[in-house]
Amino acid sequence: MSPRISGRAAIAATVASSLAVLGAALLPWLRTGNATRSAFGLARSASVLGLFDGAPRRVCLALWYLLPFLVAATWTAGAARRPLLTASLGGIVGLTSLVAGILVVVLARPAPGPVAAIGAGVATIASAVLLARGTMRAGANMFIQEGVTT
């Protein structure tokens, strides 16, 4: 596989798995009675019930609400061929999803959303790491050629 193809594939994988994180966040994360809540609905309910008191928890909540923005930023960075920025944003997205998924699986009942979030989070982190490593190792070759040949 040429560096060019592997670089593009790594960017695409990071962006795609970030989108999967967003998709996982929209799946059911908690069922109470007949009502289901997405990750954002669950975060909102938890916040309303005062479970996000204190600065560290509020920062976590803010980071979670920032997830759609971060995924959009990952997409934009990928589309603009900014590999390191894509990898950094993807890493944050993946880590946020992974931690949130594990927390909900441990503290609440398992549901499709958090399980999918863990999977998508791991995939995003892995592709972001590969992208960052590839960028560092290949240096300018891979991505400068990208600009010439496209």
Added chain:
Amino acid sequence: MTENEGMLPPPPPNLPPETIVETPGSRRRPAAYIAVVVGLLAMVGGAVFFSRSLGSAEGGADTPVAAVQRMFDALADEDALGVLETLLPSERDQLRGSLQDITKELGRLGILSNDVDLGSIPGIELDFTGLTFSSQQIASGISTVRLETGTSTYKIDPARSPIGDFLRPLLGEEASEPVQGSDDLSDEGVSFTTVEEGDKWFVSLWYSIAEAARREVGAPVPPFGNGLAARGASTPEQAVEEMIRAGILLDVRRMIELTPPNEARALHDYAPLFIEQAVAAAREARKHYEVEVGKLNLTGRVSGDRALVKVSEIEFNAAIPSMGVSVEYDGKCVTVRGGFFGSDEPQRQCGEGFAPATGLPGVPTPELGFVAVREGGLWYISPTRTVLDGLLGTLRVLDRSDLEMFMKIFGGLGGG
């Protein structure tokens, strides 16, 4: 400078010179530009979502009717979290945590099933159809929403319900039959009072109860926001001591003053409607008994804006002269005098705490206390939290054998 130029090492010297002539993106396909534009638009959307989500952290609804409608929607979905979200934050905080802990203890004792989950209670199906509401403003920021029309249908299947294995045999065969039906809610006079906080409306249980009582007796609308002012104490121990002494003297006014201004807002608002009658009744009642507290030592454990204050030492004398009965407690022994137990001889019982005096051997003494909360830098006594905390403390020290003993005692009494 591009990101690649700034962050990556320079290209190796053997790279053909023509490959670095053009900058990245100079021949980018239109699809790439579209993708960037789509991404930027999505980022704007994400930023809007972020700011709106952070702003909605307190819940509530835009109108009084919407708040009540949301509560009924959550009830129909059997969504306990959703119901809590519609409540006034100060009332919601009183229930949060305690209900779950109490449910867990009831599960341990076999009163409820031990895997009961408040988020999903099996065996109960509830639905509402055709609900229409009317709203009436009581005062600025306070409205009563009345259920005008609607039907409720319900189905309760005790076999699937989370009744525990201790309670189930006591209910008998009849109680195991499923119950279902429907009710026309139009003539039931169901109404809830909602309160505006920030720019959102919440259902208030306490205001609903107070407002229903006010309407029942035909009292005028109280001066909302100008009721009996809260007057807290500088320490949790002082708040509890003042509450105990006010309780002994039936000083209703001081007792209300010592309740938290936020949590007991409805009580403070509606107090002017009944305080004079209550004070007069208390004055009359005080003529019939005498109480003297000799020693009162309190110990408090503060955790943030909440404290649990326990009575570590107390000595008191109480008497009802008209009945010839008196009770004396010296911190170790309680002595009861009078013809109360069919004998004129004083009855004396000693031991740690009051548990031995209950006459139920082996029942441990729960760690009970007053829950004080800090609001605006002063300490108040929270009645709801004190009751719930006391219930939880009592449940925690009980085990299955205690319940079985209670059943023998009270079952025996019931059987004649």
